[in-house]
Amino acid sequence: KNNYRIAILPGDGIGPEIINQALKIINAIKNKFKINITTTEHIIGGKAINLEGSPLSKNTIKCCEQSDAILFGSVGGPQWDHLSRIERPEYGALLTLRKHFNLFANLRPIYLPNNLIHLSPIKPKIIPNGLNIACVRELTGGIYFGQPHGQSGTGLKEYAFDTAIYHRFEIERIAHFAFKLAQKRHKHVTSIDKANVLRTSMLWRKTVSKLATHYYPNIKLQHLYVDNAAMQLIKNPSAFDVILCPNLFGDILSDECAMICGSIGILPSASLNENNFGLYEPAGGSAPDIAGKNLANPIAQILSAALLFRYSLQLNHIATIIEKSVYEALTLGYRTLDISTKSNQPNKIIGTNEMGDIITSLI
Amino acid sequence: KNNYRIAILPGDGIGPEIINQALKIINAIKNKFKINITTTEHIIGGKAINLEGSPLSKNTIKCCEQSDAILFGSVGGPQWDHLSRIERPEYGALLTLRKHFNLFANLRPIYLPNNLIHLSPIKPKIIPNGLNIACVRELTGGIYFGQPHGQSGTGLKEYAFDTAIYHRFEIERIAHFAFKLAQKRHKHVTSIDKANVLRTSMLWRKTVSKLATHYYPNIKLQHLYVDNAAMQLIKNPSAFDVILCPNLFGDILSDECAMICGSIGILPSASLNENNFGLYEPAGGSAPDIAGKNLANPIAQILSAALLFRYSLQLNHIATIIEKSVYEALTLGYRTLDISTKSNQPNKIIGTNEMGDIITSLI
Ligand SMILES: CC(C)[C@H](C(=O)O)[C@@H](O)C(=O)O
Ligand SMILES: CC(C)[C@H](C(=O)O)[C@@H](O)C(=O)O
Numbered sequence: 001k002n003n004y005r006i007a008i009l010p011g012d013g014i015g016p017e018i019i020n021q022a023l024k025i026i027n028a029i030k031n032k033f034k035i036n037i038t039t040t041e042h043i044i045g046g047k048a049i050n051l052e053g054s055p056l057s058k059n060t061i062k063c064c065e066q067s068d069a070i071l072f073g074s075v076g077g078p079q080w081d082h083l084s085r086i087e088r089p090e091y092g093a094l095l096t097l098r099k100h101f102n103l104f105a106n107l108r109p110i111y112l113p114n115n116l117i118h119l120s121p122i123k124p125k126i127i128p129n130g131l132n133i134a135c136v137r138e139l140t141g142g143i144y145f146g147q148p149h150g151q152s153g154t155g156l157k158e159y160a161f162d163t164a165i166y167h168r169f170e171i172e173r174i175a176h177f178a179f180k181l182a183q184k185r186h187k188h189v190t191s192i193d194k195a196n197v198l199r200t201s202m203l204w205r206k207t208v209s210k211l212a213t214h215y216y217p218n219i220k221l222q223h224l225y226v227d228n229a230a231m232q233l234i235k236n237p238s239a240f241d242v243i244l245c246p247n248l249f250g251d252i253l254s255d256e257c258a259m260i261c262g263s264i265g266i267l268p269s270a271s272l273n274e275n276n277f278g279l280y281e282p283a284g285g286s287a288p289d290i291a292g293k294n295l296a297n298p299i300a301q302i303l304s305a306a307l308l309f310r311y312s313l314q315l316n317h318i319a320t321i322i323e324k325s326v327y328e329a330l331t332l333g334y335r336t337l338d339i340s341t342k343s344n345q346p347n348k349i350i351g352t353n354e355m356g357d358i359i360t361s362l363i
Numbered sequence: 364k365n366n367y368r369i370a371i372l373p374g375d376g377i378g379p380e381i382i383n384q385a386l387k388i389i390n391a392i393k394n395k396f397k398i399n400i401t402t403t404e405h406i407i408g409g410k411a412i413n414l415e416g417s418p419l420s421k422n423t424i425k426c427c428e429q430s431d432a433i434l435f436g437s438v439g440g441p442q443w444d445h446l447s448r449i450e451r452p453e454y455g456a457l458l459t460l461r462k463h464f465n466l467f468a469n470l471r472p473i474y475l476p477n478n479l480i481h482l483s484p485i486k487p488k489i490i491p492n493g494l495n496i497a498c499v500r501e502l503t504g505g506i507y508f509g510q511p512h513g514q515s516g517t518g519l520k521e522y523a524f525d526t527a528i529y530h531r532f533e534i535e536r537i538a539h540f541a542f543k544l545a546q547k548r549h550k551h552v553t554s555i556d557k558a559n560v561l562r563t564s565m566l567w568r569k570t571v572s573k574l575a576t577h578y579y580p581n582i583k584l585q586h587l588y589v590d591n592a593a594m595q596l597i598k599n600p601s602a603f604d605v606i607l608c609p610n611l612f613g614d615i616l617s618d619e620c621a622m623i624c625g626s627i628g629i630l631p632s633a634s635l636n637e638n639n640f641g642l643y644e645p646a647g648g649s650a651p652d653i654a655g656k657n658l659a660n661p662i663a664q665i666l667s668a669a670l671l672f673r674y675s676l677q678l679n680h681i682a683t684i685i686e687k688s689v690y691e692a693l694t695l696g697y698r699t700l701d702i703s704t705k706s707n708q709p710n711k712i713i714g715t716n717e718m719g720d721i722i723t724s725l726i
Contacts (some may be wrong), residue, residue, distance in 0.1 A: 111402035121485055121597050143506075143527065149562045156532040163526055164506065168660070171521040194455050199512045203523035227614045231622035234484050234597065246556070248534050251590045253613060260595035 003036045004313050007067040009060070011045040012089065014296035014352075015073025021298035021356025022071060022305040025325075029309075029318055040067070043095075045075025045089035045286075055092035061100060070303060071098070072281035077288040098139055102119060103271035103279055104170065105177045106137040106250065107307070110257040110267065113327055118263035119339055127238060134185060134242045135257055136178040137250025142169045142200065144247045152348040160271025166200045166246065171207040172273070179216040188220045188241035188327035192229050192249050204246060229253060229354055233260060251350040258283050265297030265338045268304035270311055278312045280304040294351035297336040299326055325362035334358050366399045367676055370430040372423070375452065376649025377659035377715075378436025384661035385434060386410055386670040386720025388688075391726040392672075392681055403430070407581040408438025408452035408649075418455035424463060432675035433460070434668060435644035440651040461502055466634035466642055467533065468671070469500040469613065473620040473630065476690055482625035482702055490601060497548060497605045498620055499541040500613025504524045504533045504636055505563065507610045509556040529563045529609065534570040536637070541607040551583045551604035555592050555612050565607060580655040592616060596623060621646050628660030629689075630700045631667035631675055641675045656716035660699040662689055665722060688725035 008023065010016040023039065028038050042060040049055050054076065064070050075089035085091050097103070112131040117124050120131070140173045146163035153159045175191075182189045191208045193201035206225055212221040214224065224232065232239065237260050240310055245253055246262060258264045267283035282300030310319035333341075333348045336355055341347050351357070373379040373388065386402065388680065393400050405423040412418050418438065419514040420576050427433050438452035460466070480487050483494070509526035516522045538554075544550045552572045556564035568586055575584040587595065589612045595602065600623050608616055621627045630646035645663030653659055666689060672684035696711045698706075699718055704710050713721070 019504040023441070034503070085559060085565065088559065092366055095560070106720055121489055123484055123486055141562055143525075144560055146524070151566060153530070156530070156535070158531040158566070159528055160562040161509070161526055162506075162561045162563050163524055164523055165524040167519070168521040172519070183637075193533040194614075196448060196451065197458070198525045199514055199523040200525050202448065203514060203521070227618040230615045230619040231627075234619065234622045249615075252593045252612075255590040256597065256619065259597045264594075 005038045005040070005067040006029040006261070006308065007064045008039050008041040008071045009044040009070060009072045009285065010041065011073040011075040011093070012047055012077050013074055013288045013291040015045075015075070015286060017292065017294070017352050018282065018296050018298040018301040019071065019073040021352060021359070022301045024356050024360045025302055025305055025322060025363065028360045029322070032363060033318065035315070035318075045093045046077050046295065048093070049080060049083075049087075049089065055087070055089045056096055064097070064101070065210045065347070069277060069308045070279040071308060072279050073252070073301065074282060074284070076286050097279055098271060099145060101277055101279065102140060102273040103277075104138060104140040105174055105272040106139040107181070107270045107272070108135040108254045108257070108267065108283055109133075109138070110135060110196055110254075110261050112261045112263065113330065114340065115331060116263060116266075118341060120260060122234065122237070126236065129156050129238065131237055131261055133240045133257055134181055135176065135240060135245065135250065135254040136181065137245045137254055138170065138174040138247050140247075141166055142247035144211055148223060164198070164200045164248075166203055168203065168207050171204055172211055175208045175211045175244060176215075178242050179212065179219055182219050182242040186241040187218060188222070190222045190224055190229070190240055190243050192224055192226050192243060192245045192253060194226050194249075195223070196225060208244065208252050226253070230256060233257060246293065254283070261265075263339050264300070265336065266299040266303065268307050270304070270307040272311055276312050278308065280308040294339055294353055297338050298352050298356050299336075302326060302356070325359050328362050329355065329359050368401045368403070368430040369642070369671065370427045370433045371402050371404040372407040372435045373404065374436040374438040374649065375410055375440050376437055376651045378408075378438070378649060380655065380657070380715050381645065381659050381661040381664040382434065382436040384565050384715060384722070385664045387719050387723045388665055388668055388685060388726065391723045392685070395726060396681065398678070398681075399619045408456045409440055409443045411456070412443060412446075412450075413451065418450070419459055420451045421456070427460070427464070432640060432671045433642040434671060435642050435647040436647060436664065437647070439649050458507070460642055461634060462508060464640055464642065465503060465636040466640075467501060467503040468537055469502040470544070470636040471498040471499060471500070471617045471620070471630065471637070471646055472496075473617075473624050475624045475626065476693065478694060479626060479702065481704060483623060484625055485597065485600070485623055489599065494600055494624055495605045496600065496620055497544055498608065498617040499537065499544065499605060500608045500617055501533065501537040501610050502613075503610075504529055505610035509662075527561070527563045529566055531566065531570050534567055535574055538571045538574045538607060539578075541605050542575065542582055544656065545582050545605040546579070547603040550581060551585070552590070553585045553587055553603055553606050555587055555589050555608045555616060556615060557589050557604060557612075558586070559588060565611070571607065593619060596620060615644070627662040627663070628699065629662040629666065631663050631670050633670040635669070635674055639675050639677065640677065641671065643671040657716055658700055659715050660701050661715050661719050662699075665689060665719070684726060688722050691725050692718065692722050
């Protein structure tokens, strides 16, 4: 295949300006490696609410369906916080896309290179070699989408309820994903649950254990209760390789991992389905406070584009080239404000655009 | 009232040896302040499984019913990990007691005094004044006890499900507890939910907001999504005063807070019902690896006894005396191994028994 389509969804806040930097990279790759890539841009999120009355139009979904992957900026902002849950950009755009495209596998590589460990709120002696964890989160099941859910009753007896539900096939496919990833890494999977309390967790643990015994005897599998995991991640994050989580626990623990890294502006994510179709977005949010000021760090978005090349376009060498360029820029001392270093280290503070240009020039 | 009964449930692992230190304190208080306290000891947890076939006997429950409060050590250990969820010490003893006595309010004071900040895995510059957070967790509702839950289906379609459910009255009573606590502290409550996804969280947020407006206009109320909270707690734990959580989120975040403190061996907890009856236990577990070696830190258990005097016996001045004695022992440099300091600070490493004796002598 030498003809790829990428749907570009910049969204709100810093989304457009950081996605522009990723587009520079994609163009440089197109030219240098003569790859035929067509990009089409669509509005989404709050902007789409304002212009089209809904955060995700049928037409945008159709264009995404005709693409090999989605590069997503970020959605949401205070302007739309008064809307109801399903009308809001986060739910109406992001959760709808996840479900529509069956993007069950969310991957967040938590990587902090050696020369950035000062960014972590954790003491450097705990992470002398930086951080390198792969968070794998189940993204289309569990309590996020379980039926029934709702609200009923009146007065003090008014009540609301949600259903957490996991099928064995849902657990197996995400576990396969995590184990296969671990094969290429340090062969260690930590599976997260609350099997001392929850039924879904008991099935989760049983299923993951069986799969490990049957198919991945060379992988070291460990089970941790989610409360204990929240502790161990802070105590000794280097003890983790691949973390495998149900949807809700993954939401919480992957953000905890991100903050242990200290630099959410450099963390990408991939959300994949069974056919390598994927949505790629920065781990951070739309950051409306710094939007449009040329301050946002484009690295998370650029590394998301790298993951897109790796997983959806199956062009691993291109992904590696992008990643190398990013870490080279950092080694040369270039920093956006959010990851600026102390004065005793090389430090060239630059804006969003300049960071995009420098990384592009290193491709 | 000048006649109190306390049920003592030492349990498994380090439970018995740390509870013995708390008993020394209680005896010293009895003698010095001429308070009439009767303590009765009962087996519970794994030990009760071995001796009586169940982790919590009817007789033990009856004795607890006849008491003003329960001082609980800890239960569980690898010996009983093969048992089914409800047969195990954690569920069969702890969760059953919580539900039986309607202990809906779980309080975990996360306090790290100035002279112990080196214990935290977080950089000292982030917590220059130590830590002082009150975690309030709803303990008898949510997904822990929601009906229906179960397992069904076969093959790849085998599935398991849990129900999260919250009634307005359950949210109101725990919110009242948190707001009242905040009145006596820094008048700031951070309420945790996932209202962008869960129905229970939407009701949680609405109910907490209304209560604040109606009854606590002088309290600053802030809402945080649980994933964001997991980040902010690491980034800037000093920004928190009282944290108000639903059951499951409280389980995760209170453990995260404990590890940010770095010293789970000094953190107590109280689980209360509407009549000030309570169960008091250390935040840490049964630590079977160090059990019986005179190594365990008894401070969490002793501070749990202090909370018992404060909340169930309504003897606040006694609670304060116990707490002062604990922090005095620390200031004098006494340390169990788990909280031993670097060589440039005063450091007298002692065992479980000796720590109990020293704190008792300071009463
Ligand atoms: C915006 C929200 C619905 C979403 C989630 O909870 O999945 C976000 O926190 C994330 O992790 O992508
Ligand atoms: C042992 C377990 C059931 C319990 C819980 O999840 O509540 C424990 O983690 C706690 O926090 O007291």
